[in-house]
Amino acid sequence: MYTVGSYLAARLSQIGLKHHFAVAGDYNLVLLDQLLTNKDLTQVYCSNELNCGFSAEGYARANGAAAAVVTYSVGALSALNAIGGAYAENLPVILISGAPNSNDHASKHLLHHTLGTHDFLYQLEIAKKLTCAAVSIISAADAPALIDHAIRTALREKKPAYIEIACNISAAACAAPGPVSAILSEDPSDLATLEEAIAAATDFLHGKQKPVLLIGSKLRAAGAEKEAIELADALGCSVAVMAAAKSFFPEDHPQFVGIYWGEISAPGAREIVDWSDAVICIGTIFNDYSTVGWTAEPHGPGVLTADTDRVHFEGHDFGCIHLRDFLAALALKVEKRDATMVEYARIRSERPTEPVAEPDAKLMRAEIVRQIRPLVTPETTVLAETGDSWFNGLQLRLPDGARFEVEMQWGHIGWSVPATFGYAVAAPERRIIALIGDGSFQLTAQEVAQMIRLKLPVIIFLMNNHGYTIEVEIHDGPYNNVKNWDYAGLIDAFNAEDGKGRGLRATNGGELAKAIDVALANRDGPTLIECVIDRDDCTADLISWGRQVATANARPPRAD
Ligand code: TPU
Ligand code: MG
Numbered sequence: 001m002y003t004v005g006s007y008l009a010a011r012l013s014q015i016g017l018k019h020h021f022a023v024a025g026d027y028n029l030v031l032l033d034q035l036l037t038n039k040d041l042t043q044v045y046c047s048n049e050l051n052c053g054f055s056a057e058g059y060a061r062a063n064g065a066a067a068a069v070v071t072y073s074v075g076a077l078s079a080l081n082a083i084g085g086a087y088a089e090n091l092p093v094i095l096i097s098g099a100p101n102s103n104d105h106a107s108k109h110l111l112h113h114t115l116g117t118h119d120f121l122y123q124l125e126i127a128k129k130l131t132c133a134a135v136s137i138i139s140a141a142d143a144p145a146l147i148d149h150a151i152r153t154a155l156r157e158k159k160p161a162y163i164e165i166a167c168n169i170s171a172a173a174c175a176a177p178g179p180v181s182a183i184l185s186e187d188p189s190d191l192a193t194l195e196e197a198i199a200a201a202t203d204f205l206h207g208k209q210k211p212v213l214l215i216g217s218k219l220r221a222a223g224a225e226k227e228a229i230e231l232a233d234a235l236g237c238s239v240a241v242m243a244a245a246k247s248f249f250p251e252d253h254p255q256f257v258g259i260y261w262g263e264i265s266a267p268g269a270r271e272i273v274d275w276s277d278a279v280i281c282i283g284t285i286f287n288d289y290s291t292v293g294w295t296a297e298p299h300g301p302g303v304l305t306a307d308t309d310r311v312h313f314e315g316h317d318f319g320c321i322h323l324r325d326f327l328a329a330l331a332l333k334v335e336k337r338d339a340t341m342v343e344y345a346r347i348r349s350e351r352p353t354e355p356v357a358e359p360d361a362k363l364m365r366a367e368i369v370r371q372i373r374p375l376v377t378p379e380t381t382v383l384a385e386t387g388d389s390w391f392n393g394l395q396l397r398l399p400d401g402a403r404f405e406v407e408m409q410w411g412h413i414g415w416s417v418p419a420t421f422g423y424a425v426a427a428p429e430r431r432i433i434a435l436i437g438d439g440s441f442q443l444t445a446q447e448v449a450q451m452i453r454l455k456l457p458v459i460i461f462l463m464n465n466h467g468y469t470i471e472v473e474i475h476d477g478p479y480n481n482v483k484n485w486d487y488a489g490l491i492d493a494f495n496a497e498d499g500k501g502r503g504l505r506a507t508n509g510g511e512l513a514k515a516i517d518v519a520l521a522n523r524d525g526p527t528l529i530e531c532v533i534d535r536d537d538c539t540a541d542l543i544s545w546g547r548q549v550a551t552a553n554a555r556p557p558r559a560d
Contacts, residue, residue, distance in 0.1 A: 001173060002173065002174055002175065002176045002177070003034050003140075003170065003171045003172060003173055003174060004034070004137060004140050004143040004147075004165060004169050004170050004171070004172055004174050005030070005031045005033070005034020005035055005037075005165070005170040005171060006034050006035075006037050006038060007143060007144060007147060007174050007175070007176070007177055008031075008034075008035070008096070008143075008147050008163070008165075009034065009035045009037065009038035009041055010038060010177045011147055011148065011151055011177055011180075011183065012038075012041060012067050012094070012151075013038055013040040013041050014177065014180035014183070015065055015151060015155065015180065015183060015184070016063065016064060016065065017041065017063065017065060017066065017067060018040065018041065018042060018063075018426075019041065019042045019043075019044050019059065019066075019425055019426070020035060020041060020042075020043060020044070020056075020066075020067040020068065020069055020096075021044050021045075021046050021052045021055045021056045021059070021066070021067070021068045021069070021422065022035075022043050022044065022045055022046070022052065022068070022069040022070070023045065023046055023047075023048065023049050023052050023069075023070055023071065023075055024045075024071070025070070025071020025072070025074070025075050025098060025113070026071065026098075026167070027071045027072040027097070027098030027099060027100070027113065027167045028069055028070065028071045028072075028075075028096075028097070028098030028165075028167070028170075029098075029167075030167060030168075030170045030171050031069065031096070031098055031165055031167070031170035032069060033170075033171070034170050034171055035069065044425055044450075044454070045450065045453075046068075046418065046421075046447065046450060047446035047447055047449060047450060048078060048446065049068075049070045049071075049074075049075040049076065049078035049079040050078045050079065050081055050082055050414075050418075050444065051417070051418035051421075051444050051446065051447045051450075052068045052069075052070060052075075052079055052082075052418070053068050053070075053078070053079035053080070053081065053082025053083055053085070053086075053093070053095065053418075054082040054085065054412075054414075054415050054417075054418035054419050054422065054444070054447075055068070055418040055419065055421050055422035055425070055447065055450075056068035056082070056086075056093045056094075056095075056422055057082055057085055057086045057089065057091055057093055057407075057415070057418075057419055057422065058383070058405070058418065058419030058420060058421065058422030058423040058426075059422035059423065059425055059426045060086065060091040060092060060093050060422075061091060061405050061419070061422075061423055061426075062381070062422075062423045062426035062427040062430075063426040063427075064092070065091075065092045065093070065094070065154070065155060066091075066092075066093045066094070066422065066426075067093070067094040067095075067096060068082075068093060068094070068095050068096065069096045069097075069098075070095070070096070070097050070098075071097065071098050071113065072097055072098055072099050072100065072113050072114070072123065072164075073113045073114055073115075073123055074113045075097065076095070076097040076123055076127075076164075077123070077126070079095055079097075080095070080126060080127065080130055081412065082412075082415075082418075083095050083127070083130050083131060083160045083162070084130045084410065085407060085410035085412055085415065086159070086160040087130055087131065087132075087159050087160055088407075088409040088410040089217075089407055089409055089410055090158045090159065090217075090218055090220075090221035091158065091159075091160070091221070092154035092155050092157075092158050092159060092160065092161070093154075093160040093161075094150065094151060094154055094160070094161050094162075094163060095127070095131070095160060095161070095162045095163070096162075096163045096164075096165065097123065097162070097163070097164045097165075098164070098165060098167050098170075099120070099123075099136065099138075099164040099165060099166050099167065100114070100120050100166060100167065101166055101167055101168045102138040102139070102166040102168055102169060103168070104120065105120055105138060105166075121136075123164065124136050124162070124164060127162035127164075128162075130160065130162075131154075131159065131160045131161050131162045132153050132154060132157045132159035132160070132161060133149060133150045133153035133154065133161040133162070134150070134161065134162040134163075135147075135149060135150050135161075135162070135163055135164070136164045136166075137163065137164065137165045137166060137169055138166045138169060139169070140169055140172035140173060140174045141174065143165075143169070143174045144174055144175050144177065146163070147163060148182065148183055150162065150163050151183055152182075152183045152184075155183065155184065155186075156186050158221040158222075158308075187320075188322075188325075189320060189321045189322045189325040189326075190319075190320040190321065193318050193319065193320055193321055194318075194321050194325055194326065194329060196318065197311045197316070197318035197321055197326060198326070198329045198330055198333055200313075200316050200318075201304060201311065201313070201326075201330055202330070202333045202334065204278070204304060204313055204314075205235075205278060205334055205335075205337070206335075208277045208278035208302070208337070209277060209337065209339050210237075210275060210276045210277045210278065210337070210339045210340050210343075211235055211237045211276060211277070211278035211279075211280060211337050211340065212237050212238045212239070212240060212272055212273055212276040212278070212279055212280070212340050213228065213231065213232055213235070213237060213238070213239045213240070213280050213282060214239075214240050214241075214242065214260055214273060214279055214280065214281045214282065214284055214298065215228060215239065215240070215241040215242065215245045215248055215249045215282050215283070215284075216241075216242050216244070216245050216281065216282060216283040216284030216285055217242060217244035217245040217248070217283065217284075217285055217408070217409070218283030218284070218285065218307065218308050218323075219245060219248045219249075219282055219283040219323070220245075220248050221283070221308065222283055222308045222309075222322070222323040222324060223323075223324055224282075224283070224322075224323040224324035224327055225248055225249070226324075227323070227324040227325075227327035227328045227331070228248075228249060228282055228327055229249070229250070229253065230327065230328055230331040231280075231327045231328075231330055231331040231334070232249070232253065232255050233331070234330075234331040234332070234334050234336070235331075235334050235336065235337050235338075236255065236336040236337065236338035236341060237255065237337050237338060237339075237340045237341060238255055238257045238272045238276075238340035238341055238344050239253065239255045239256055239257065240257050240258065240259065240260035240265075240266075240269045240272065240273055241256075241258075241259055241260065242259070242260060242261065242284055242285070242290055243259055243261050243290065243390070243394055243406070243408060244285065244290065244406055244408040244409065245283070246259065246393075246394060246398070246404040246406070247398050247402060247403045247404035250400050251397060251398045251399075251400075252399060252400050255341060257269045257272055257344050257348070259394060260273050260296075261290070261292060261296070261545075262291065262292030262295050262296025262545075262548070263292060263295065263296070263544055263545075263548070264292065264391075264541040264544050264545050265296075266351070267348065267349040267350065267351060268344055268347045268348045268349060270296070271347055272340050272343065272344050272347075273298060275340070275343065276302065276340055277302045278302050278304065279298040279302055279303050279304070280304045280306060281298060281303060281304065281305045281306065282306045282323070282327070283306070283307065283308060283323060284305070285409060287409065288549060288552050288553075289408060289411070289545075289549065290408065292544075292545055292548045292549070293545075293548035293549045293550075293551055293552030293553075294552055295548050301313075301314045306323055306326055306327065307323065308322075308323050309321060309322060309323070311326055351395070353370070354366040354367065354369055354370035355370075356370065356509075357370075357508075357509040358509065359508060359509050359510030359513070360508050360509075360510055361508055361509060362507070362508060363506055363507050363508050363509060363511075363512060363531060363532060363533055364533060364534075364537055365388070365392065365463070365533050365537045365538060365539065367509045367512070368392070368461065368463070368512065368531050368533070369392050369395055369396070371509070371512055371513060371516060372392075372396065372433070372435075372461065373396060373397070375431070375433060375459070375516070375520075376396050376397070376398060376399065376402055376433070377399065377401075377402065377431060378399045378400055378401030378402055379401065379402075379429070379430050379431050380398075380402045380403075380430065380431040380432070380433060381402070381403040381404070381405060381423060381427065381430050381431070381432050381433070382396060382398075382402070382403070382404050382405070382433045382434075382435065383404075383405045383406075383416045383419060383420045383423060383432070383433070383434045383435070384404070384405070384406050384416070384434075384435045385413065385414075385415065385416035385434070385435060385436045385437055385440045385441075386407070386408075386411050386412070386413045386415070386437075386440060386470065387413065387436075387437035387439065387440055387463075387468070387469065387470045388437065388463065388465070388469055388470060388538045388539055388542050389416075389435035389436055389437055389440075389463060390406060390408070391538075391539040391541040391542045391545075392435055392463075392539060393406070393435050394541075395539070403430075405419070405423065407419070413437075413439060413440035413443055414440050414441070414442075414443025414444035415440075415444070416434050416435075416436050416440065417434070417436065417440075417441060417443075417444040417445060417447045417448060417460075418444050418447040420432060420434040420447075420451075420458055420460070421447045421448075421450050421451050421456070421458075424451065424454075424456040424458050425454065425456070428456065431459075432456075432457075432458045432459070433458075433459045433460075433461070434458060434459070434460045434461070435461050435463070436460060436461070436462050436463070437462075437463050437465065437468075437469070437470075438462060438463065438464045438465065438466065438467070438482055438484075438485070438487070439467065439468045439482045441462055441487065442482065442483075442485065445490065448460070448490075448491065448494055448501065448526055448528065449494040449499075451501070451525065451526040452491075452494050452495060452499035452500065452501040452525045452526060453499070455500060455524050455525050456525070456526060457522060457523045457524070457525065457526065457527070458526040458527075459516075459519045459520075459526070459527050459529070460526060460527070460528040460529065461529055461531055462487050462528055462529065462530045462531065463531050463533060464484075464487060464530050464531060464532050464533065465533050465534065465535050465536075465537060465538070466481070466482060466484060466535050467480050467481050467482050467535050468480040468481075468482065469535065469536070469538050469542070470538075470542060470546065472535070472536070473538065473542050473543055473545075473546030473547070473550075474546045474549055474550045474553070475550055475553075487503065487505070487528060487530040488503035488504050488505040488528065488529075488530045489503060490503060490528075491503030491526075491528050495525075499525060500522070500524035500525035501525040501526050501527065501528070502518055502519070502522050502525070502526075502527040502528070503527075503528045503530070504518060504519075504527070504528070504529050504530070505529075505530045505532060506529055506530065506531050506532065507532045512529065512531065515527075515529045516529070
């Protein structure tokens with residue numbers, strides 16, 4: 001016997017979820033009971049719904065998909081911010097909200113947790129804008145079809161979906177779920193189009209001498225990481241990655257030339273991409289941030305764009321092609337073209353590595369990065385928050401297997417605390433390191449308590465520069481100052497009577513090294529290391545990038 005709630009649980013489990021994230025509320029309590037009946041799914045609780053959404057977002061990064069369960073309006077409207085993030089970041093997160101009793105629709109009743117009007121549709125309408133599929137279940141008979149539609153669409157499009165379930169329907173009987181293949185199956189590439197696209201792309205490359213691959217952040221969502229390596233191997237050309245795609249192409253691959261990000265690119269990477277006569281952009285996103293204020297965007301007849309389901313370049317536009325099929329088929333057709341590697345070998349240089357600081361010298365940002373470097377093993381995932389943490393993280397060299405997560409399209413400060421929690425729930429076997437600024441941490445700090453609750457040995461480097469330094473570099477004012485907290489002391493408050501989290505403060509390199517030793521030894525909970533640095537001790541990259549973004553923001557209105 002299935003109920004609407006247990007049907008939903010079965011489907012979540014079938015698509016590979018072992019957990020779902022939740023905050024309780026009276027519109028979803030019966031649903032939570034139903035989800036608990038599935039012994040293959042663990043319910044994981046969050047401190048608030050924004051964090052619940054971001055925890056699921058982080059889980060989806062490690063696991064491929066995720067679910068968050070919240071209550072009506074007061075919960076869901078907070079979670080929807082994170083769902084917008086999942087949309088921007090191409091992650092299939094299923095947001096499930098309890099909803100008013102089906103009898104209250106079209107009745108004279110006013111309900112709590114609503115606007116105090118008879119409109120119970122506004123949440124669904126908002127969710128439609130932020131998801132690829134949004135359904136409302138007010139009849140158990142319709143539940144299987146609606147649930148399947150939402151989950152299938154999310155998995156196909158790698159975008160979030162929304163399911164709201166009337167609170168009196170969650171425990172109502174419904175049909176049993178069928179085979180999961182009905183949800184997982186997807187339309188194959190159109191073969192005739194694929195063939196023509198490959199012929200045209202081969203022609204395009206035939207006339208070119210200096211191709212490069214530029215890897216973008218949609219590569220993982222498209223499930224095409226392996227195929228990108230195949231194409232790189234076949235062409236023998238240089239491969240640059242965009243910042244948001246760090247770790248999506250192996251950094252120890254011999255053709256990897258580093259991050260392409262305009263004037264703050266890895267040494268040689270910008271020169272190679274600009275010199276190329278055929279930039280193959282794979283799953284790239286060019287926005288104001290990734291183009292460094294519109295100063296670095298490959299354009300013109302030498303650009304071939306291979307997107308998630310579409311390939312286009314001068315005079316051609318082919319749809320209905322999966323990226324992985326295009327890359328794999330092209331790899332079989334192209335000839336070696338290694339001019340960009342020959343040139344790169346001539347011009348390459350290394351960024352200078354950070355000098356070792358005296359153990360009792362005042363802590364500086366560069367020393368922190370130097371001490372984090374050896375922690376990054378093949379089993380490590382680094383999550384880097386918006387702020388100078390982006391730029392610090394991007395400077396870490398990743399051995400094969402290491403992963404790197406940023407939320408560069410949505411860019412919600414505070415994302416990384418719950419996302420790290422969710423990621424750690426999904427991947428407890430990995431070493432998980434979070435790089436977070438003080439300002440960002442203050443948005444979502446509570447989720448460290450959930451890391452303590454689940455004894456997750458996450459290591460958090462909290463850069464306390466006493467302000468919104470990234471904003472300082474873009475446009476400064478009194479609004480960029482942050483009230484200081486006793487960040488290390490906060491962990492004791494979160495521990496209460498039973499927690500095993502550790503909070504430490506480092507003001508010099510010696511203290512930082514000792515704190516890292518404590519963190520590595522603490523397997524029973526998170527360790528937060530507050531790294532105290534000067535307000536303006538930031539990367540040169542942040543300064544250069546911030547200046548260009550500020551210039552782009554300050555463009556005057558057009559006269560026309
Ligand atoms: O390294 P640092 O000091 O730049 O990082 P911190 O201290 O985390 O400061 C981040 C400052 C920041 C803000 C205030 N970065 N972006 N913003 C704007 C912003 C405001 N609210 C949300 C939810 N997201 C944002 N990105
Ligand atoms: Mg800061």
